Amino acid sequence: MIQGITIEKANRGKPRFVKIDLDKYGNSKTLNLFFKENGVEVEKPVKWTKKMLESFKQAENGEIYEVDINNFWDV
Numbered sequence: 001m002i003q004g005i006t007i008e009k010a011n012r013g014k015p016r017f018v019k020i021d022l023d024k025y026g027n028s029k030t031l032n033l034f035f036k037e038n039g040v041e042v043e044k045p046v047k048w049t050k051k052m053l054e055s056f057k058q059a060e061n062g063e064i065y066e067v068d069i070n071n072f073w074d075v
Helices: 029-037 050-060 069-074
Strands: 005-009 015-020
Touching: none
Parallel strands: none
Antiparallel strands: 005 015
16 A cells, blocks of 8 residues: 555445545656546646635634625625
8 A cells, every 4th residue: 555545445345446645646747647648637726815715714704694686786
């Protein structure tokens, strides 16, 4: 077994999924080449703006309110 790579089996015991720790192997040229050759696209993480991150914090703190979809622009 290799650290950072996990093989998961299906209900019938056959290997079905492979999980790769991208923190450990994400910048590996070999791994990126393997993905590219097999048509796997790795999406870049979303870069949230400062304003969006503030909105997330407000929502976590309960600073949200419901709006009526019919009067959405009257906020």
